[in-house]
Structure formats: structure tokens, C-alpha cells
Amino acid sequence: MKTLVWVEHDNKTVKDATLAAVTAAGKLGEVHLLVAGSGCAAVADEAAKIAGVGKVHLADDAAFEHALAENVAPLVVDLMGHHDAFICPATTTGKNIAPRVAALLDVMQISDILSVEDGDKTFTRPIYAGNAIATVTSSDPKLVITVRGTAFDKAETSGGSGTVEAVASTGDAGLSTFVSSEIAKSERPELTSAKIIVSGGRALKDAETFQEVIIPLADKLNAGVGASRAAVDAGYVPNDYQVGQTGKIVAPEAYFAIGISGAIQHLAGMKDSKVIIAINKDEDAPIFQVADIGLVGDLFKIVPELTEKL
């Protein structure tokens, strides 16, 4: 099978999320990549070095600068004339583009796969917030798949010898325009690739308290910072901090859940973490049912003490 993997990038460098999708694609067959963007030749060169990669299709056009689904989908559909599977990381970009491609190809997408099973058209995927795992087989002639980043190892970023090939642009569909973006610049590890994550919940009271209590601990551990939906809704932190069923799915070496009760929607996003550490004043909080290390007590006493003693 010939696969086409969507390369996630910012027109400068390849984003980590691509690497798990490459690994998943490798289980299906030949791995070709698509770099669509504007002024993104360097991304294609970098992508060609990813281990196991064959051809890298480079579509460099202003219409692709912001990966608008309306513009990108026709390009992918063209390339799918000679590929058997389109594979995206399950990022917000991937989730935006893949279903549009699937519908244009008249195939049912398989979302958020956890594994590739025998016979190359069978996959497992989480449903019901990860409370159930479904094994599904596609009967469509072509596959469109999104890949859960935490479920596959990352492909090596070196050792590959792909060849970059320019493809013609399909142009601007004239349906949508990019206006602006507000991307938080942070020195911190990205949530989906952080080794350690410190997350705070509703108990943190407000934005200042969140900063004062959670950030020093995260700094000490060089950790990414996450939050529950309640903390995001209340404006303690921006939306992209949300971990959970409808936020980011993470699986770090260590996940600190501080003042988070452990609702199923939150657990869905972090229960595959290697070690879960919970701090909560309620000894019956559901988070303790999944925590490897739990400490019952007032976080406003515990967290500063912990930060100091580490």
C-alpha cells in the first residue's frame, strides 16, 4: 500500500506530531509525505530525512500557507489518485482536513487510530471518551486515517533519504481566508511532547493563583503545563492547555493532577500517562482511582512545599 502522510509544520520546521503518523503509515506500506505550505522548501528537506520516508511531495503556494482545509483538500484528492491511504496526525489541523478529503473521496474516515491490526484495513480506535476500544475494518477502496500521537512511537528524524518532488498547486478555492492567529509563544515543552506535565484544575481559583502555584512546580520539573476544562473555562489559562476527551490527549512519563477531580472527560486525555501523581483535598476524588502516587490535602500547602523540596 502507498500511503500519503500529512506533514504538520509551521512553514519552517516539521512538527513532532508528524512522526507518530509516519510510524503508523510505515505499518501499512510505503511512506510518502505531503508538505503543503508557503515558502516551506526547508520543511520538505527536513521531512525527507525522517527514517523510512520515500517521496516527499512539496506543494509550495500562498494558498497553502495556513493549511486552510478548503484549499488543501483538493490538492490531497489529486495526490490520492496514486496513493492508497491518506494519514494525518490527530491534531486540530489533521482533524480539520482529513474528513474533508474523506468526503471528497467518498470514504469513511477512521479517526484517532491506536493500532494497525492484521490485514492492513483493520484498526483499533477509542470511542466513548476512551471507555471503549473498537476494532474496525474498512471496506472502502482508499483509506483516510487520523493517528493518535500517543499510541505510536515517533519515527527517527534522521537516517531517511526521501526525494523531494514539487507538485502543482490546486490554487485558492476562494471560499475562505485566513485573518489572524494568536499563538502563545512559550519556552515550555509542548503539551503533546512534554516528558512531564503539571496540570491544574478548578481548585486553583483564578489566573494569578494558577501562575503562583502551578508554574513554579512546572519550572522546577521543566514540565509542560496543562489544565482541566473547568480551569480553562474559568479563564485561568488559554484554551490550548486543556487536557481531555475534547482537548489534548497526552501520555507523558509523569502527569501531576493538582486540584483536578478526575472526571471521565479529563481522564480520557491523560490516563495513559506512565506515572500519575494526584494532589486533592478530597480523599474520594476519582482521580485517586488512577493515580500511582496520591496525596490527600490542601494543594495550597502541598504544592509550594513540594516545589521547594524537589
Added chain:
Amino acid sequence: MKILVPVKRVIDYNVKPRVKADGSGVDLANVKMSMNPFDEIAVEEAIRIKEAGKADEIIAVSVGPAKAQETLRTALAMGADRAILVETDDTVEPLAVAKILKAIADEEQPGLIMLGKQAIDDDSNQTGQMLAALMGRPQGTFANTVEIDGGSVIVKREIDGGLETVKLTMPAIVTTDLRLNEPRYASLPNIMKAKKKQLDVKSPADFGVDTAPRLTTTNVSEPPVRQAGEKVADVDAMVAKLKALGIA
């Protein structure tokens, strides 16, 4: 302008789903069902647009079993004007749902179609994007704010790194994210009034859509269960454990 709001009947988000012992699916017998929370947000946003004088009719649509009428009545009680149930007891995949919705949109000619970004049962996150593709119209997914501006809709989207704003030419498809609004509760008088609002029942065949699934689910199983670890007595004990595990 009309707004079409597809709503799905799903397991209530407070219920912990149980996998059936024979691996055939999730046990939905005698389980509380509700409107998909993202769809409540979509209905609310449509009502706010209408209240602002920028829309004149809201049509709620559901594809599902007869009981999905309850979900549509909820949408009507919140403030939708009329409803369409496309009744089927089969499992309808997002692609087929999108095809049915396209057929309805062809008839109704809405300026805006507001869907949830994902249904919390199947977690596919596909239907809106597929509908946009089939209609050849733009999509504003994971909406944080929605603003109608003449013949365009400006959508601020929740994306991995933060927020992104796009401008879409209408008719357009928008899918809702959690922060778009806080849905209202239907008042008792409105629940009574909703019972009298128009609700048409159709079938997928009325729209000539083949709903045969493309995916076969061969097994549904429980994920590996995580064992609770231990509680430690104090911060010193926690630090010792973290050090032993190489975390600190």
C-alpha cells in the same frame, strides 16, 4: 437567513459507558441519553444569532431512532423553530449523516449550518467537515466565537497552539467548541410550547441516501484498567517516591 442545526442523541456525559460482555458494543439499554453537549452549544449559538436579528429561522435535524424526537424537542424548547427527524434504527456513519444533511440543506438553503465538533459517543469529529466538502462550502471548525458580517461569517477557532481567525463566505459550515457559549436551559413554558412546534419525520430513503456502513466493527472492548497506586502520607514521602522513579 435560515440556520440548520444537526443534533445527535448520545449517552449523557455524566454516565460512565459500560462495554457489553460479548464485545458487540456499549450497553445503551436503560442508560440516560441526552443531546450531544456540543450540539446544545450549536443550538444556543443559532438562537443568539437569531436574537441578534441576523437569522429568521432555526431548523434542528437529527438522524437516528424515533427517540431522537426527544432530542429535537429539547432543541425546540431551547428556541429552534421546527425540526426534522430522519428516522433510522441503523448505525449511520458520519459520511452518510453528512449526505443526508446535504440533501436537507439543498432543500432548505440555510446560510449557516452549525454542528458540534464531535459527538461524545463515537468521538469521530468528522460530520461537519464532510458536509462542507460535499456541499463545496467553507468550514469553520472548533469555533470559539462566531460573528456574522454581511455575507461572511468570521470564526475564531480553537487550535493546538492557541486561536486562529478565518473568514468564510456564506453559506458556511461551523462546528462548535466548548468555549463558544453556555447553553441555556429550556424553561417550563418553552418546553410546553415546543410540543406544538412542527416536527417532520422522514427516512434516509426519502433523500436517496445509502446508509450502508463502510466500516465494520468487529469488537468493542474495555481498555486496560489502571490500578490505583498508593496514597502517601506527606510531601517528604512523595518526594522520595518521585526520586525513586527518576521523575525528580
